Structure formats: structure tokens, C-alpha cells
Amino acid sequence: MKERTPPEFASEHDANLTPYLLMLLEGRTLNEEDASSAFEVIMTGDAHHAEMGALLALLARRLPTADELTGAARVMREKVDRLETGLNPGELLDTAGTGGAPKTFNVSTTAAIVAAASGARVAKHGNRSRTGRGSSEVLEALGVNVGASRSIQGRCLEKTNVCFCFAVHHHPAAKHAMPVRKALGFPTIFNLLGPLTNPAGAGRQVMGVYRPEFIPVVADTLARLGSVRAIVMHSDDGLDEFSLGAPSRVAQVDDGKITEYVMDPGELGLQTCPYEKLQARDLNHAVELVKNTLSGEERGPARDIVLFNAAAAIHAAGLSESIESGLMIAAQSIDFGDAMRTLEALIEISNQPE
DSSP, X not given: OOOOOOGGGOOSSSSOSHHHHHHHHTTOOOOHHHHHHHHHHHHTTOSOHHHHHHHHHXXXXXXXXXXXXXXXXXXXXXXXXXXXXXXXXXXXXXXXXXXXXXXXXXXXXXHHHHHHHTTOEEEEEEOOXXXXXXXXXXXXXXXXXXXXOHHHHHHHHXXXXXXXXXXXXXXXXXXXXXXXXXXXXXXXXXXXXXXXXXXXOOSEEEXXXXXXXXXXXXXXXXXXXXXXXXXXXXXXXXXXXXXXXXXXXXXXXXXXXXXXXXXXXXXXXXOOOOGGGGOOSSHXXXXXXXXXXXXXXXXXXXXXXXXXXXXXXXHHTTSSSSHXXXXXXXXXXXXXXXXHHHHHHHHHHHTSOO
């Protein structure tokens, strides 16, 4: 419910965030309807930058609620420039995480390709990174056309089981908040909203988060948004992906039901190692690690961390009974050459003419 503002402080424009700012200043949270209304103002470009910055800063002072995340995500989903595939969104998978955690070598992107080679339909959602080694930069360096049209993206998904949805081309409404987000210089609720808004409407997901406190609220939000199966996780060494250096805390969503558990890489027979040994020196090194892992040349920890995360994606896609059983499927996709063939086909088809 909107609050009344004293006349002397009334905004000069009709669409404003003042009622929601007053709620947050009083220490209250927004219900789903209020969050939707506030983010409708933001994503239509009607919010003043000062108000937008204040609202994002107030939300960032604490954990968002599932109401706030759900309300904002519904608006962002309504305004996404969709990828229409003709496929059932409940069969599509995404592996986009929040970022904001220590960086390895594009594990989620490599895992997405392995999962696609294993039979999952992957609408990989991603963006550029401040490190210069985000999913779009690495895929582009590998030869994938990350700016492919919607029809080519759909063709990639149909022919290779994987396509890349470049976030900047699918979220025109989010541009209104971008100057404010850059000016603030700290993570905001938008870091959580991006992975919740797959352009193809993927109903299956592996979503790493950069703080463990986000796990339950993001899982609750995905359940409310109708996810078929989602795996939300954070590793105890700080990664927003399954790590070889520490156990990972997980909340799994299955048609509205949420189950929490812990995955320990050592108990799965994987090589344990600190994540620092899996960090790429630069873009060229990241590309080399991706290629060597997909080709099967890499047999060390880079392979194991990809197998771990690909197994989670395979399980989220409904192709294995558990993450443990997904490990063998992922390994076979690499060792039988399917993973590398999938990358090669993605490169070829993404660069085809209309």
C-alpha cells in the first residue's frame, strides 16, 4: 500500500518511487505487488535517477525478500526481449549465475556445452564481465557469434542443443537502471534478477549466488516463479559455482518443493584443489582451458570442476537421478568427443547467414 507524502515534499512527476522509499526507510519490506509497481517505474524509464539509486541502495542494505525478488523478476520477465524457440520452456536449461564471486575460468559456460552434448537443451544466458573474461568474451574468442539474431539463436538450440543469449540484447528495459548501477559501484538486486530472467523462459536452472544467505530466498523465488527444477548453490570457499576446494551448500527446487543439502567434491571422488589454481591468467588462457577441457586433453582439476558443474546441469535438466550419477554422463560426453563437436557446431551455426 502506498504511503502519503507531505505536500511540501511531493515529487514533480507522477511516476515516482517515493511511496516505496518511505516504506524502506521505515525498515519495512515491499510486498510482491509493491515491488512489481516500483520496478515497473524503474524499467519503463520513468524513475528519477536519484530515487532509483536510493531504492537500490536501501534494498542492498539487507537481504531481499522473496516477495521483493519475485515482484521485480516478474516485471523484468514481462519486459524481456524473448527468444521464441517453439520448444517447451520447461525443458530448457540455463546455467547463469550472479557473478560477484572469485573468478575461475568460465566453468558454467563450459559446463553448459557439456550438458548440451549430453542431451540438455541449454539457452545459456550471459553477459560481459569486468574481468574481460565473461561468458560472452570467451565464447566470442572461441569463434561463437554472440550477437546472433533470434532466428540463428533458435537454429543453434535446435541443431546443437545450445545457444547463447547475450543479456545486453535481450533486456532493453534494464538499460534504464544501468547508469545508476554503475554509479553505485556495489552489487544491487539486479545482480540477482539477471539470472532469474532467462530470455527463452528456461524452467530449469543451475544458479550460483555470491553469498550463501541468498540461497534460500532465491530458491523460494524460483519456486514461486514456476521453475520445474532449479539448483541454487554457493561454495564455502566463496565461489558461485560448485567448487573443488570446499563443500557447496545447495537448495534444489522441484515443482515448488525445496530440498537443502551439501555437496562435497571429495566424497564424489573428484580431485580437490583450491580455486586459485583454476583461475585464468587472461582471456587467451581461459579459452585454452575451455578448449582443452572440452576436447578431453585436460585431465586435471579443470576437467573435474567442469564435470561437477555439468553433472549438476544434467541433473537439473532431468537427465540423471542425481548430481552423482550425472558425473558419468558428463565424462562420457567429453571422452566420446560429443562436447567438442557441440562447440564446433555452435560456432558454425551461430555464424551462418539468416
